[in-house]
Amino acid sequence: MNHRPLTRPEQKARTRQTLLDAALALMEHRSLSSIGLREITRAAGITPAAFYRHFPDVDSLGVALVDQCLGSLRATIRTVRDGLSPSDEVISRSIDILARQVHDDRAHFRFIARERHGGVSAVRAAIAEQLDLFAADLAVDLAADKMVGGPRFDRWIVADLRMISNLIVNHMVWTAAALLDAPPDAPEAAARVIDAAGRQLRLILLGARQWPTEP
Amino acid sequence: MNHRPLTRPEQKARTRQTLLDAALALMEHRSLSSIGLREITRAAGITPAAFYRHFPDVDSLGVALVDQCLGSLRATIRTVRDGLSPSDEVISRSIDILARQVHDDRAHFRFIARERHGGVSAVRAAIAEQLDLFAADLAVDLAADKMVGGPRFDRWIVADLRMISNLIVNHMVWTAAALLDAPPDAPEAAARVIDAAGRQLRLILLGARQWPTEP
DNA sequence: CGATTCGGAGAACAGGTGTTTACTGAGTGA
DNA sequence: TCACTCAGTAAACACCTGTTCTCCGAATCG
Numbered sequence: 001m002n003h004r005p006l007t008r009p010e011q012k013a014r015t016r017q018t019l020l021d022a023a024l025a026l027m028e029h030r031s032l033s034s035i036g037l038r039e040i041t042r043a044a045g046i047t048p049a050a051f052y053r054h055f056p057d058v059d060s061l062g063v064a065l066v067d068q069c070l071g072s073l074r075a076t077i078r079t080v081r082d083g084l085s086p087s088d089e090v091i092s093r094s095i096d097i098l099a100r101q102v103h104d105d106r107a108h109f110r111f112i113a114r115e116r117h118g119g120v121s122a123v124r125a126a127i128a129e130q131l132d133l134f135a136a137d138l139a140v141d142l143a144a145d146k147m148v149g150g151p152r153f154d155r156w157i158v159a160d161l162r163m164i165s166n167l168i169v170n171h172m173v174w175t176a177a178a179l180l181d182a183p184p185d186a187p188e189a190a191a192r193v194i195d196a197a198g199r200q201l202r203l204i205l206l207g208a209r210q211w212p213t214e215p
Numbered sequence: 216m217n218h219r220p221l222t223r224p225e226q227k228a229r230t231r232q233t234l235l236d237a238a239l240a241l242m243e244h245r246s247l248s249s250i251g252l253r254e255i256t257r258a259a260g261i262t263p264a265a266f267y268r269h270f271p272d273v274d275s276l277g278v279a280l281v282d283q284c285l286g287s288l289r290a291t292i293r294t295v296r297d298g299l300s301p302s303d304e305v306i307s308r309s310i311d312i313l314a315r316q317v318h319d320d321r322a323h324f325r326f327i328a329r330e331r332h333g334g335v336s337a338v339r340a341a342i343a344e345q346l347d348l349f350a351a352d353l354a355v356d357l358a359a360d361k362m363v364g365g366p367r368f369d370r371w372i373v374a375d376l377r378m379i380s381n382l383i384v385n386h387m388v389w390t391a392a393a394l395l396d397a398p399p400d401a402p403e404a405a406a407r408v409i410d411a412a413g414r415q416l417r418l419i420l421l422g423a424r425q426w427p428t429e430p
Numbered sequence: 431c432g433a434t435t436c437g438g439a440g441a442a443c444a445g446g447t448g449t450t451t452a453c454t455g456a457g458t459g460a
Numbered sequence: 461t462c463a464c465t466c467a468g469t470a471a472a473c474a475c476c477t478g479t480t481c482t483c484c485g486a487a488t489c490g
Contacts, residue, residue: 029336030248030334031246031248033245034248034249034334113332114333114334116332117328117329117332118246118329118333119244119245119246119329121244124396128396160414163411163414163415163418164415164418166411167386167415170386170389171382171385174385177332181339181343196378196381199375199378200379203378203379203382203422203423203426204418204419204422206421206422206426207418207419207420207422207423207425208422209425210422210424210425211421
């Protein structure tokens with residue numbers, strides 16, 4: 001165990017993280033705008049006034065939380081997808097990976113789903129920005145023709161690529177929300193959601209294969 | 216003008232509606248769980264104590280709001296869809312109708328989108344229930360083969376019908392939310408959303424046409 | 431007409447809220 | 461080592477919250 005005294009930036013980063021974690025935990029049953037500054041500091045074990053050393057207000061903490069959640073998730077998904085060989089059964093694997101991520105990080109996904117159209121506009125904007133990055137990533141992957149046996153995405157015009165990647169990203173977000181609505185200790189309910197989501201994704205890609213490509 | 220004194224149930228129903236409207240108006244920039252009972256009564260012009268004559272708490276008001284919003288919307292959509300002759304261009308017409316509804320009733324749709332995954336579980340459940348009814352309606356229409364030139368929905372198994380109607384309902388909710396995110400006085404932004412949504416719906420139906428039907 | 435119902439008013443309750451202020455004391459760079 | 465930086469403390473500020481109580485007065489009913 002390393003018990004050396006923490007350097008000052010380390011200590012600051014640590015309590016900042018404690019604040020973020022406390023806020024995330026409080027948001028399991030409520031939304032960001034209904035959580036008070038004092039409530040967060042109480043859960044984090046610091047004084048209300050000390051909050052201002054880290055964030056100007058609760059909304060800014062929310063934005064930071066978005067960047068942390070979706071930033072790390074994007075990195076995770078990137079590495080996972082790079083490891084996917086084109087010979088895999090892409091659809092069911094993708095949904096399974098999503099389900100696993102949601103299961104391992106319920107709080108993060110719940111936060112995103114809850115605040116995506118929630119009451120704090122700065123947080124909404126931050127989420128929309130990150131989801132746009134997800135869609136851009138996905139469009140690149142589609143253009144790279146990773147979906148073996150699928151349509152020839154590389155011949156598509158850019159607008160159509162964005163159209164379908166937005167559709168898929170939205171479907172993923174909705175799937176995550178549906179998984180969260182299912183009770184965590186009911187594997188059969190989650191399994192039904194996963195099965196339906198897989199069929200829906202398959203249907204979407206079936207439609208994409210038939211989508212008229214323009215020269 | 217009818218200035219006769221209102222009967223007692225009429226008066227009660229009127230202030231109840233005033234409460235619902237006041238709450239809906241307050242939710243333009245914030246979510247339900249962050250709105251206080253006193254705030255609602257202040258906006259409605261009544262005493263805090265009088266609130267309890269209508270609802271036991273704010274959450275129950277939220278549930279009533281869901282029923283009112285989605286109940287009337289369901290009726291509207293039903294009549295609209297019954298009036299659609301199969302010869303119309305169904306897809307673009309559907310999206311246009313949705314866009315018009317959203318434009319005319321921004322507050323209602325914003326409420327639904329915001330609270331669908333929001334912090335009040337009773338409201339979430341009420342919304343999920345109503346959306347399920349929407350999906351059931353849609354499944355019936357699909358089975359009735361109203362989509363001319365489309366796939367033979369009447370030969371599908373029930374599970375697949377639900378799967379695709381859920382997908383379409385979700386797409387509609389997301390489209391409504393996207394329209395709300397676009398500034399109300401920017402017709403070109405809304406037009407882009409409408410165009411993209413139409414193409415996505417077309418792609419989904421294209422996939423449905425190819426979906427393997429089982430005997 | 432008289433008795434009763436009941437939506438709403440008004441005041442009081444204990445407790446929570448965000449923000450500012452002056453202060454402490456440990457880590458830090460010259 | 462010594463002056464300094466700065467994360468965190470403690471207390472006070474004015475204000476807002478949900479809930480309960482008693483009371484009023486007009487619509488209602490026998």
